Amino acid sequence: MDAVEYTPRRDQLVYTFGGAAPVMTVQPGTVLKLWSEDAFNHALTSVDDLSSEKVDLRFVNPQTGPFYVAGAEPGDTLAIHIVDLTPARSWGASATIPFFGGLTSTDRTAFLQEPLPDTTWIYHVDTARQMVGFQARHTDFEVALPLEPMLGTIGVAPPGGEVRSSLVPERFGGNMDSPEVKAGTTVYLGVNVEGALFSIGDGHYRQGEGEACGTAVEGAMNSTIIVELIKGGAPAWPxxxxxxxxxxxxxxxxxxxxxxxxxxxxxxxxxxxxxxxxxxxxxxxxxxxxxxxxxxxxxxxxxxxxxxxxLFPRAHAFDGIHDELRRRSQNL
Amino acid sequence: MDAVEYTPRRDQLVYTFGGAAPVMTVQPGTVLKLWSEDAFNHALTSVDDLSSEKVDLRFVNPQTGPFYVAGAEPGDTLAIHIVDLTPARSWGASATIPFFGGLTSTDRTAFLQEPLPDTTWIYHVDTARQMVGFQARHTDFEVALPLEPMLGTIGVAPPGGEVRSSLVPERFGGNMDSPEVKAGTTVYLGVNVEGALFSIGDGHYRQGEGEACGTAVEGAMNSTIIVELIKGGAPAWPxxxxxxxxxxxxxxxxxxxxxxxxxxxxxxxxxxxxxxxxxxxxxxxxxxxxxxxxxxxxxxxxxxxxxxxxLFPRAHAFDGIHDELRRRSQNL
Amino acid sequence: MDAVEYTPRRDQLVYTFGGAAPVMTVQPGTVLKLWSEDAFNHALTSVDDLSSEKVDLRFVNPQTGPFYVAGAEPGDTLAIHIVDLTPARSWGASATIPFFGGLTSTDRTAFLQEPLPDTTWIYHVDTARQMVGFQARHTDFEVALPLEPMLGTIGVAPPGGEVRSSLVPERFGGNMDSPEVKAGTTVYLGVNVEGALFSIGDGHYRQGEGEACGTAVEGAMNSTIIVELIKGGAPAWPxxxxxxxxxxxxxxxxxxxxxxxxxxxxxxxxxxxxxxxxxxxxxxxxxxxxxxxxxxxxxxxxxxxxxxxxLFPRAHAFDGIHDELRRRSQNL
Amino acid sequence: MDAVEYTPRRDQLVYTFGGAAPVMTVQPGTVLKLWSEDAFNHALTSVDDLSSEKVDLRFVNPQTGPFYVAGAEPGDTLAIHIVDLTPARSWGASATIPFFGGLTSTDRTAFLQEPLPDTTWIYHVDTARQMVGFQARHTDFEVALPLEPMLGTIGVAPPGGEVRSSLVPERFGGNMDSPEVKAGTTVYLGVNVEGALFSIGDGHYRQGEGEACGTAVEGAMNSTIIVELIKGGAPAWPxxxxxxxxxxxxxxxxxxxxxxxxxxxxxxxxxxxxxxxxxxxxxxxxxxxxxxxxxxxxxxxxxxxxxxxxLFPRAHAFDGIHDELRRRSQNL
Structure with a gap:
């Protein structure tokens, strides 16, 4: 089966899990080559671009998808194997968005203090060395960090007719922001609606655990994935x-x-x-x-x-589909 | 300087940080060889010993200490380097104490449900292979796991005259239950009272992150540590x-x-x-x-x-004392 | 202006805020007389009806609505004045749904314990005395409690294209379950989408603060409300x-x-x-x-x-619209 | 029995529950007339006194006590009936202590933002009208609020040898900061150590629920209380x-x-x-x-x-001791 390629136009980007019409139907077993826009919608391209002026938090983490998986029914398990993640641009961006992030009060942990300074950092990708460069904004400190591409969001449509912002991680996956969602990993998601309606986005060129300031090294991403369907067996959580x-x-x-x-x-x-x-x-x-x-x-x-x-005896989850997908990915 | 050895008698065990008289004064630079009782006070020695009958949660994590560090004053930094941790018994124990642990309601997360079954597991240490053996209680599943000794508790007396149970982790250290507190690690603690009054205990032969059921593979431990004092520089947290x-x-x-x-x-x-x-x-x-x-x-x-x-440029915390303590530990 | 009456058919009930087509357009100032089904969808009618057998948590809190308010735009403020709440049935029901409620582990506060007993209570309404009767299920204890009707859910469509279950309270209102949402209260909600798309439901014949077991005295309700629109001034939260x-x-x-x-x-x-x-x-x-x-x-x-x-000097919120609505309600 | 009066000297103030020697032994049934210093230790006497300069958070909520109750043993119940609370000064103080309070980051909810402005308010007591006066610091807004005296802290020594700061509310009582701890209320506390070792302090001339900014209208207080002892029956929480x-x-x-x-x-x-x-x-x-x-x-x-x-049938808690104490208090 040939790989299916898809690069959304700007007007095809979606900002929710659920609530959007599928961009195409894919058969189980399909290899997808997908391009995704960065979490900021390409709004921050230099350190002079401030998130308070250019980023609308209702429309971040633009999704590539959703894809309708033929045959997927509620109670089934979608297996998405990540074959490869490659930065689609030569730079990534990060920012401390006012009242967003882990070491600031937010709209939820609501305090009366002033926001932290709205600051943007640009990281340059060194493809040869597979590094991204951090440059301090306030001193001349610089350090090159290993490129470790991952997807911040991967998920399916929620149950019960809900539609959730692509900022939200939940039972349906979504914005989990885990560095484990990287090449070589298979993601199992319970299917809630016919066709599963999965999408991906929010590529990170690298990220620490916790994503402390709220944004990783955000960048457009080329993702190669294989989509498989397991009838039944839906896990309660990803x-x-x-x-x-x-x-x-x-x-x-x-x-x-x-x-x-x-x-x-x-x-x-x-x-x-x-x-x-x-x-x-x-x-x-x-x-x-x-x-x-x-x-x-x-x-x-x-x-x-x-x-x-x-640490454990050998065991096969979901009938050993991960090993099978690894084999297939090595033949691509 | 010769190593100072100390094995507490049962009546010398203490169950708090603060509130106990020091068992001895030690000079900065002293090497200590300490024996500590297991977290259950040796109450669980077979799978037939039930924690609900034998364990009093007010008196667990018996501490070896406290030690008065000569010259230590509030605002100073105590550096405790862990040279070696070796199981002091050939077996360890773990238990699901009723209404204690991570996947059960507790006295804090108070619900009306019945407790989980009070169950005890005994792990045997294989010194040659450096493994501890897990044996399921309900099936014949067995698996040998690597021995990874660590200390569940390490801490100093709290400030403000407080005395805290050795079940509590806090600003003063205490029951942090981190697998990082192992041989080769230096622990920096802010000193709150004259002499610092540090103690250790709660040896674990191994533990996952989170210590899900509330008790690790609990075992008596032989610990070799070096105590150093840094004037000033007290970190706010360990x-x-x-x-x-x-x-x-x-x-x-x-x-x-x-x-x-x-x-x-x-x-x-x-x-x-x-x-x-x-x-x-x-x-x-x-x-x-x-x-x-x-x-x-x-x-x-x-x-x-x-x-x-x-990932970072070379840097020396606390004037490079960790490297110095590593060097000293290799000469013991 | 005459009151507009609306009683949804079963197939007109909706279970979300957002995501449903409006059932009608109403002009600001309209008096609405609405009937709402109980939170259980009328599934529990005797103490022998068990929630685990009859209640699907994806489809509870059926909403009456949504209503499209003519002229309402994002940033406006919807003012819903509750004129009267009258039980629409002679009995209400409450239940301890397995793994749902405040004193049990749930799908979020996830533990390994067994659920609490699935139990249903039926309360009879004494219209003359304006009381509802509690009857213990395990002893012969009985007590009559004052009828204090309130609406568990009242809300508008969320922003950003989200659709949320009617189980959720949020910035858009929803399942707040506050006893303050009763006759005589004006509820101010920020408008997120054109027409506001508000709905109500989840009538309670009475409820303590906290709604400890997860369900109040749930009952079908006849609600009389006046809908008003304030241009601009949207509060961030209800x-x-x-x-x-x-x-x-x-x-x-x-x-x-x-x-x-x-x-x-x-x-x-x-x-x-x-x-x-x-x-x-x-x-x-x-x-x-x-x-x-x-x-x-x-x-x-x-x-x-x-x-x-x-306690405070006289002040007029939203140009005194609450007092105006009170006056209007007294002339109905 | 005559009332026992006690006014601590400054050097008799204690800042913990547990850990302090009793100031006297009292028999069950004793009426105590106690003076307590304000939470700030009298450090804030004008709006020009800043808490960052004058308040040491390790030494606030000075306690009057502890009192040794003759015959009290672990497992017993201490009943403290509050007969009367009368402000002991003509003014009270409140302050927004940097990084302390409900709408600011703290040492626990630790963020990187700047603190809120360190601000002090002084409230004058109008004894005749039984009011305290709020004066805004930034505008000329003024309002007189009803005097509603309460005790922020009331508690006994903790179990297990713990000693806790008088800033802490816990199982042993302590800094609960509830407006319900006022004249006419009986407080039941489980006894953890011989003599119970109870103390009171942190008088508030009034306080909203939540004590949002972290400090009420703090003031020295004259408290009249009756102490009673119930053998056994210790509640798990106050x-x-x-x-x-x-x-x-x-x-x-x-x-x-x-x-x-x-x-x-x-x-x-x-x-x-x-x-x-x-x-x-x-x-x-x-x-x-x-x-x-x-x-x-x-x-x-x-x-x-x-x-x-x-709302309920008549019932007598702890053999009706509250009613008995009310009767006694009316005869004082």
Whole structure:
């Protein structure tokens, strides 16, 4: 099957999960080569572009999609394998948007203090060395950081007719902002509506865990993904699989609830993978799970619970589809 | 200087930070070889020992100490370098204490549901292979996990005359339950009272991030540490340093507040290390920090913010004392 | 102007704010007489009806509406005055839905414990005495409680193309579950889309603050309301006004964020009402505001901040429209 | 029995619950007439006194006490009936302490923003009219508010050897900052140590719910109280009783946990008062409880759950001791 390429026009960008007509129907197994605009809608191109003047928070994280997956029905599991993520521009941008981010009061954690200075940083991509360059705005400090491309948003339409902003991470995926959503990872999402209606966007050239200031090194991205459909088996919350880890992502507030959600989802998964009693799965994960924060800044906070495969007996999630997708991706 | 050895008698165990007379005075630079009892006070020695019958939550995490550090005054910085942690018993224990832990209602997150089953697991240490063995209680699943010794509690007396249970992680350290508190790490704690009055305990033979069920593989521990004193420079919250990372630990509730505390402490540290403006430090850490959850189960939740040294220019925290302590530890 | 009456057919019920076509256009000033179905969709009619068998949480809080208000544009303020609320049935129902409510783990505060017993209570309305009768399910305890009708949900379409479940309270109003939304109260909502698209539902025959178990005395309701439109002046969050109080409602998570939102909204309102400096408004409300929790059980928690008018100089919010609507309501 | 009077000298003030020697032993039934210093230690006497210069947050809320109650043992219940609260000065003070309060970032909700302006307000007491006068600092707005004296702190020594700052509300009472702690109220506290070691302080001439800016109208207070001892029956969390309400206070973080604690404590109390099954108590309180926030600013947030006696059959808590204390107080 040939890869399907799609680059949205500006008027085709969507800003929600759910609520938009599909841009095309794809068959399970399709390889997609997708271009996505940066989270700021290309509004910040120099350090003189201020987010307060150029960014409208109702219209950020423009999505490429949604795609209608033939045959996908509520209760099914969509498996999206990320084959490759490559920056589509030679620079990325980050900004401290007033009253947005992790170390400032916001419209939710609402205080009376003045906002932090509205500041923009531009990072240049060094393709040869695979680095992005940080330049301080207030001193002459510079440092080159490894390019580590990831997708901030990946998700399907929510259930119950809801339509959610692409700023929101939730049960349907969305703006989870996890560095684990990178090349080599398979993302499992429960299907809520016919066709699943998934989309991607919010490419990051790199990001720390937590995405402290609210914006990563935001950049347009070329993504190669393979879409597969598993009938039934929908996980309650997003699960991820890489060659090295099984993972689950919880997104809610307060952050301990995000942790609880991810941890319970992993307990369920370990019951399935190893035929464990709930209490044994709980105990085993207590001694083995990793728990990185993905984002501490969005409408919901996201926490990833990770289990390293090499600690456990060999097991096959979703009938081993991740390994199969890895094989296919290596033949592209 | 010869190492000072100390093994507390049962009646010398203390269960608080602050509020106890020092067991001895130590000079800065002293090497201490300490034995600590397990978190359960040796009450759980087989899977038939139930925590509801044998564990009193007011008296867990027995501390070895406190030690009075000669010359330590409020505002100083105590540097405790962990040279070695070795299990002092051939087995460890873990348990799901009723209404205690991360995936159950508690006395704080108070619900009306019945408790989870009170269950105990015993892990056997394989010294040769450096493994601990998990055995499921409900099926015949078994798996050997790498031994990764760490200290759940390390702290000093709090300020303002407070005395806190050794179950609590806070500004003064305490029950942070971070896997980063392991051999090779230097822990920096602000001194609040004359002599600092630090203690350690709650040895874990291994633990996942979050310590989901509330108890790690709990075991008696032999700890070798070096105590140093830095005049002044007290960090607001605990900082850690290893050969590979600078770290800060925030402990509060809700968990986003723990993250915020740790992140702000790292912003401050990066301002100091690299002469950065606050906004540049904020931005740089946004793209580089790691943010593992340490515990999601204690009286306060703890989050570690980590920065990998190899991403940044060389810098020396606290005049390079970590490197110096590493050198000294290799000569022991 | 004659009152407009509207009783939705079952197939006209909607379960979202946003996302539904208006059922009619109303002119500002219109008196509406509306019937609304109970929150359970009439699924629980005896104590033998179990919510786990009969209630689908994706389709609760059926809305009557939405109504398109002629001339309403984004940035305008919708004023909905509640003239009268009268139970439309002789009984109401309440239930402890498994994993739903305030004293149980939920899909968000996710634990491993068993659910509480799925239990239904039926309350009989005594119209003459204006009471509803509580009958214990496990003993013969009975008590008659005053009928205090209120609307659990009242809201407009969200901004940015979002569509939200009628279980959610938010900036657009929605499922705030506040006992203050009763006869005599004017609700001010910022308009986000043309026509505002407001709806009401989730009638409660009475409810304590917090709505602890997740469901009030739920009942079909006959509501008489007057709809008015104020050009501009949209509050950031819902404001309420009664003859005795000015109020603002914050809805988010954790609950302290709900409190913060409501408190900041009241600070803003006091700046407007009395020409106060922000710090003086903050101080004055510190000594005078009431802060009842509205709900502790929904997708977001809601807190009401109330200021008693009789403590302050006379002031007119929104040009005195509340007093005007009270006058009009008394002439109906 | 004659009343016992006690006015601490400055060097007798204590700043903790637990950790201080009793100032005297009192017999159950004793009437105490106590003077307490204001929360700021009399440091703010004019609007020109800035809290950043004059207030040390480690030493605020000076306590009058602790008192050793003869015969009090762990597991007993201390009943403190508040007979009268009268301002001991003709003025009170309030302040927005930098990085302290509800609408500012703090050392816990740690952000990078600048603090709010450090501002002090002085309120004059009009004894004849029983009012305190608010004067805006930035405009000429003035308003007289009713004097409503209350105690911000009332508590006993904590269990387990802990010593807690008098800024903290907890299971042992402490800095709950509830307007319900006023004349006519009986406060029930579980005894944790021999003699109970209770103290009072932090008098407020009035306070809104939430104590938004972090400080009420703080003033020295003359308190008349009666101390009684009930053998056994210790509530898990503080309970209050007035002629009109039964109440419980939860104090923790996040605020939903405070609500949960108070609500569960009231469910337990209703089981006791009316012989109700837990699920029926849960249901009945869902439709009847009030839930005012007490403080949203302290080390823990406090929420009060209230049940109006007039809604329920007559019942006697703690063998009717509140009514008995009311009778005694009227004969003083």
């Amino acid at each position: 699960r991820l699989e890489s060659d090295s880890h099984w993972m689950a992502v919880g997104s809610s507030r307060p952050m301990e609830d995000s942790w609880r959600i991810g941890q319970v989802e992993m307990v369920r998964w370990f019951e399935e993978l190893f035929g464990l009693h709930q209490m044994d799965a709980y105990q085993l994960l207590t001694q083995t799970a990793l728990a990185p924060i993905a984002n501490a800044v969005d409408a919901n906070y996201s926490v990833v619970i990770k289990a390293a495969k090499n | 900082r850690l340093e290893s050969d590979s990372h600078w770290m800060a630990v925030g402990s509060s509730r809700p968990m986003e507040d723990s993250w915020r505390i740790g992140q702000v402490e790292m912003v401050r540290w990066f301002e100091e290390l690299f002469g950065l403006h606050q906004m540049d430090a904020y931005q740089l850490l946004t793209q580089t920090a790691l943010a593992p959850i340490a515990n999601a189960v204690d009286a306060n939740y703890s989050v570690v913010i980590k920065a990998a040294k190899n | 404001r309420l006004e009664s003859d005795s109080h000015w109020m603002a409602v914050g809805s988010s998570r954790p609950m302290e964020d709900s409190w913060r939102i409501g408190q900041v909204e009241m600070v803003r309102w006091f700046e407007e009402l009395f020409g106060l400096h922000q710090m003086d408004a903050y101080q004055l409300l510190t000594q005078t505001a009431l802060a009842p929790i509205a709900n502790a059980v929904d997708a977001n928690y809601s807190v009401v901040i109330k200021a008693a008018k009789n | 309970r209050l009783e007035s002629d009109s309400h039964w109440m419980a206070v939860g104090s923790s973080r996040p605020m939903e946990d405070s609500w949960r604690i108070g609500q569960v404590e009231m469910v337990r109390w209703f089981e006791e008062l009316f012989g109700l099954h837990q699920m029926d108590a849960y249901q009945l309180l869902t439709q009847t409880a009030l839930a005012p926030i007490a403080n949203a600013v302290d080390a823990n947030y406090s929420v009060v759950i209230k049940a109006a006696k007039n």
